[in-house]
Amino acid sequence: MASLHQSIEIDVPVQTAYNQWTQFEDFPSFMENIEEVQQLDDQHLHWRASIGGAEREWETEITEQIPDQRIAWRTVSGAENRGVVKFEPLGADRTLLTVDVEYQPGTVTEKIGDMLGMVSANIGEDLENFKEFIENQGGETGAWRSEIH
Structure with a gap:
């Protein structure tokens, strides 16, 4: 499996960043390659x-979710991947968002793209897009504050 680690600082409180990240169906708004996310229930997407x-x-199945701290997942079918998104306050109005992902490139095109650093670049662009999305939004579009262990 390939892996990547990326972080970005966002100019919103940790609760705002976390709350927006829980709005999985909004991901196509800022993730370039994601066409659709359907939340099937509290733990499955x-x-x-x-x-x-x-x-x-x-x-995917959300394996751990702790408000304002972390969301971890793993695939249960299809393109194999797993990871965790961590949220760390950097003061009252700033958040460090860190993404750690492990994934299995499937096709030859995906393997070549991975070797050329395209997956890492796409994740970086998605994080920049999330930053722009939430900072310009002026607040989160929703929130899910329950825990999963």
Whole structure:
């Protein structure tokens, strides 16, 4: 499996950043390759993406969710991946958002893209887009504050 680690500082309180990240169905608004996310229940999501011109679908299970701290997941079907998003306050109005992902490139195109650093670049762009989205939004579009262990 390949892995990546990326962080970004966001000019919103940690609660605002976390609350927006829990709005999974909004991900296509700031994630370039994600076409659709359907929240099936509190712990399960169905993803549809266009990666390197190929349609990919998978389902994930949220394995841990602690408000204002972390959200961890793993795939239960489809494109294999797992990871964690961490939220760290950097004062009252600033957040460090860190993403650690492990993934299995499937097609030859995905493997070449991974070798060229395209996955890392896409995640970096998605984080920049999230930063712009939440900072310009002026607040979160919703929130889910329960815990999953």
